[in-house]
Amino acid sequence: MRLKEEVQGRISLREKSDRPEQLVQVKVAMATCGIASGAKQTMEFLIDELEKRNIEAVVTQTGCMGYCYAEPTIEVTLPGQEPVVFGEVDVRKADEIIEKYIKTGEFVDGIIPQNYETIDNQ
Amino acid sequence: MKNMAMHMLDIAENAVRAGATHIRIRLESSQKHQTYVMLIQDDGAGMDKETLEKATDPYFSSRKTRKIGLGLPLLKQNVTLTGGEFRLESEPGKGTKVEAVFRQDHLDCLPEGDIADAFVFLLSSHPERQWTLAYQKDGGCYEVSSQEIKEVLGGTPLHISEVRKFLTEMINENIKTLT
Numbered sequence: 066m067r068l069k070e071e072v073q074g075r076i077s078l079r080e081k082s083d084r085p086e087q088l089v090q091v092k093v094a095m096a097t098c099g100i101a102s103g104a105k106q107t108m109e110f111l112i113d114e115l116e117k118r119n120i121e122a123v124v125t126q127t128g129c130m131g132y133c134y135a136e137p138t139i140e141v142t143l144p145g146q147e148p149v150v151f152g153e154v155d156v157r158k159a160d161e162i163i164e165k166y167i168k169t170g171e172f173v174d175g176i177i178p179q180n181y182e183t184i185d186n187q
Numbered sequence: 188m189k190n191m192a193m194h195m196l197d198i199a200e201n202a203v204r205a206g207a208t209h210i211r212i213r214l215e216s217s218q219k220h221q222t223y224v225m226l227i228q229d230d231g232a233g234m235d236k237e238t239l240e241k242a243t244d245p246y247f248s249s250r251k252t253r254k255i256g257l258g259l260p261l262l263k264q265n266v267t268l269t270g271g272e273f274r275l276e277s278e279p280g281k282g283t284k285v286e287a288v289f290r291q292d293h294l295d296c297l298p299e300g301d302i303a304d305a306f307v308f309l310l311s312s313h314p315e316r317q318w319t320l321a322y323q324k325d326g327g328c329y330e331v332s333s334q335e336i337k338e339v340l341g342g343t344p345l346h347i348s349e350v351r352k353f354l355t356e357m358i359n360e361n362i363k364t365l366t
Contacts, residue, residue: 068353113348128204
């Protein structure tokens, strides 16, 4: 199977880096609110594009972060930095986040402030 | 939700969150009976009687981050809109079974969406679980499992875009041949 060989060669590189703290970590909120607003497309885009653009990253799912009004939301953690949550991340926004925030650390619009204690904890 | 595939994705994510190891999805699209059945069965934590009764209440959620849970209520609403039936069975420690019977001949019945694409997304997001998809039409049934797929792929990870595309096309081709 040609596909298999092709793909396996490429990923062996990535799998070897077993230092997750050095990778960019992206969490996509995939609860009902996220799914209904297109989080699946956002997540697929992030997985594919980060790979294509040679950025070492792990993209995972998370539940609802409580910002249902701003779905799809994603949380990005750059190595050694505090996590940042972005709201209304469609494919276009995701592209901007990769190009600006992930690549250069420059903030983009759409950040949800970090004082995100839920009502229950206050 | 815009289509059946999105509902399927959403309900299956519930199963994942309930700690299921094997999630079985069964879809039955019948021209003859004009019904579309979506059956999602898991072996996760399950719900006790009290929780089960509240599960389709939008102002209830088993999660603690917020007090609203819309996944099941939305599905129930969309089924009910078509004059269909919605059933929920669950037992603590055994798992949960969600059954939605849509009436396809009703104007409000949702389009199907890309079932194969949603299934592959689930599979690649949660490769550690076991997934089965059975698609039944009047003339026959197509079944595929994560185990079979893993055997074909060898150790190739499922999240690679080419692999996902290949699998989605393969499943779609097989569904298309059903009559």
